[in-house]
Amino acid sequence: MAQHSAEQASWLRATLREGFDRLQRGDQAGAANCCRQVLEKKPDLAEGHFLVGMIALNADDSRTAIQGFGSVTKLQPDHSGAWAQLARLFMRRGQVNRAEDALKNAVTHADDNPIVQDTIATVYTLLGNAASASQWQEKALARQPKNIGFLINRANNQMFMGDFAGARSRLDSAVALNPRHANTHWLISSLEKVVDRRHVDEITKILSEKGLKDQEIAYLSYALGKELEDLRDWPAAFDAFATGAAARRRTMQYDETAETVFFTMLSETYTKDWLQTRAAGCDSNAPIFIVGQPRTGTTLVERIISSHSAVHSAGELRQFEGACRRLLGAQGDGSAEAVFRSAASLDPEQLGNAYMTLTQPMHGDRERFVDKLPMNFRFVPLILAALPNAKIIHVRRSPMDACFASFKQLFADAYPHSYEQTEMAHHHARYYQLMGDWRERFAGQFHEVDYEKVAADPEPHAQALIEYLDLPWEDQCLDFYQQSGAVTTASVVQVREAAHTRSVGRWRRYEAQLQPMQLELQKLGIPLEH
Template sequence: MNDRQQRIASHLRDGFAALNAGDAARAAQFCKAAMAIDRAHPEIHFLVGLTALEMDDLKTAASAFGSVVKLAPGHGAGWAHLARIFIRLGQPARAEQALKKAVAAAPADAATADLIGIVASSLGDQQQAKDWYARAVERAPDRPAYRVNLASAEIFLGETAAAERTLTRLLSEHKDTAQAQWLLSSLKKAESPARADELMEKAQKTGDDHARAFLAYAAGKEYEDIEAWENAFHAFETGAKAKRRTISYDEAAEEAMFAALRETFDAGWAAETRAGHDDPSPIFVVGQPRTGTTLIERIIASHSMAESAGELQQFGLSVRRLTKSENPDRWAPETIKASGQVDVAALGGEYLRASSVMQKGAARFIDKLPGNYLHIPLILAALPNAKIVHLTRDPMDSCFASYKQLFAEAYYHSYDQEEMARHHARYLKLMGQWRNLFPGRFFDISYEATVADLEPNARALIDYLDLPWEDQCLAFHEQKTAVATASAVQVREKPHTRSVGRWRRYGEALAPMARALGAAGTPVESFGKL
């Protein structure tokens, strides 16, 4: 190695060390020094990209990783980072192409394998994500984060036994991995308060809000399993406050989003004639999270002509691909307005193409992403022969079900009682507009009515879907197929009404939520413990 190469190696070594120590500014100095020696060295550009990411400078990072793959076309890590940046910039088509390049490079290191899994998951391909997470675990079994990602993918795919093995092994070696504790609590029903007490003790002691949220929500779930209501609420509230401190929820931006949807997809838009894609295979199950969407999905998927494709991101990603907007925020008002001009036939075709990887060959497939209710006008235009099933549930039960659930990177409104209630009111108003503009074009089904009297509601559902009745639709809980949801345990049971009115168990603790719903036009009857 000559002197020039030694100086470059030294700058890279020191730059990576500074970055690992959390000193991005110092890392940038070493980048500059190395770049002054050789601007055509791919690893220098790679360090620049990582440093820019640490500084949240996506433009510089994209340029740097672009230089990496230009100088070294087989640089798997460079392509993987580029793919993730494209997702963050709202460019899923470019992300897909970069991901293909990353996969083709067959990277051998665990970190890149894990990153490929993260990108695949963000693009909606959970099976591919799981495969790459498994490679990361195989190559670096001592890294807890890789096993947590693998377990999460296994749970998403309904492989709960495998997920439990992954988590149990992880916790036997790294017992303080809070996210693993939370995932494990979701897999089975608690029978005593012992584990919940231990989790809450850990939650109170930790100084890390991320860990506190995972531990407290896990404890809350287990306390609720044994009907220790007061302890459960204290745990949920502890977890919600901790999580809320770690995120930035812009309620004004959400208000603007809902207003833009109502203004863009108005009576004039609904009255226009459009020719969408005529494929009748998609069935969309939409609504708020934790309102029974999985129950309805399982009833439909029990039919011999239907299969579940999971909670697909593909429709929203397809809208973003075809929308002519420079704003990377797909929910910015200007982006929503631009989406109203999209070629709906092309949108239908793109969605079918993007979701085909998740299908196994049944005549109909179910897309159970609750948030697709935001896209109902475009779904109806792009896929006029598709079916949309919308879950309804008591507002307080619905709001509390979300409040007591720790989500990944979604539903930021759900960690404060009043913010949750105001969001729900906006959702109800939007659904009211869709119902008025598109009468009879989607099917409302009540969670409460379905669990109270399954057969007539299941029959009405299957009839709406233009499917012949099959008795096995009443035995959905006996299915052995995957359940990609936090409700994996519950849907193995026969229908029950235990969750109906559960919010009442918490009495005055939920007064802020009830008052906020009332102030927003959704009055809540007097409440108290049952």
């Protein structure tokens, strides 16, 4: 009997190890088969359920992943790895309170496992706590100083904090370990303006090699495009951006029809009459929403505002949508279109209170806080109903500059429409027309600024912004680029500079190559420039 138990235990360990190995090699089916065998033999094996979670995580199935890791924590309450993964998943779903509870358990039970330490750091980053994230990243690196993933995460954190020299040191270490590592080269390219072709030649050589994955091609091509722009080699820069965009698009799922239906529903549902018939919302005046499109100056405006002594920068929060989903219960697990169709009937005060509860950990210690998630432009009417005393700032940019700025930017997991010219134009047209609807229906209930005007002459526009927020003027709002706080957007390097107009009209350098984008915008009645 004892021998049988020992043999079974040995078999379970070996099969589990094989499952994790297969998962690491990208063999989802093989990993799932190992997992199934293990749990058939021993349904209460915590590591078997952990493998369930990891397989689901790899398949982007967050619901199953949460179930898997949740089972682990029930079977083994001190499993820090499962708690850390749950914390990260809850953050992705906008469930901040649940994330914080899971993070507390992960920290309480954390051992010297560097993967767990790095995951904890990731959750702190998502919570906007770059200082705590750096402490856990250092712990992970102390255990595995040659782990490229850890080095990159640490470099990203240092970039967020404005420590570009420290970030470069980490990235140099990563390149020394793997000279072909695509993500590392992409991050290096963003650190500073290049003045020679040394790194360009290095990237070009790697790109010429066979067997590169699309994600690697995307990283390397966007790095190449950025540096060729620095060198003013415009045609070659565009070719690089186009190659990178095509590669990234091949890795993304994007349902344009679903987005079209979603935008149509928003316009048809959220009318002036709808808002006038809503009950009173939450009376807090703390939130300041900055909305628009990515790469259109939202971070510039956020830095100006958060330089004020009464305003805290909370980052790009997903909690408004999360509040809707939470209040809708089972209905909240549907598509964005289904969720926000149902959200029209939510009680405004409950929705506002739910948002304030979910964002409470991010409020900081000041009177007001900024939620700078550009895509919240879709939900302006819901925000007006739920938080009537909140302030909403819409940042506009000339359509072609806005579209091209997104096209030439490699995002993490967002904005799948931005990697193909006509898809980008279609999305921008939907945004442009929806904001026109909001402007007509809710005139005077949100503030609009043009990026080009703010960049060219910051002072009067900064003063108008502060006045709109009902705050006294402070001269430090013009010294926004001297802030030491973390910046976690694609503008991480640019916002450390004073305002400039170098990017205004940049699309004109690529006018011939951007014909598909121009023609689609014109066909849809969208002006190319203000």
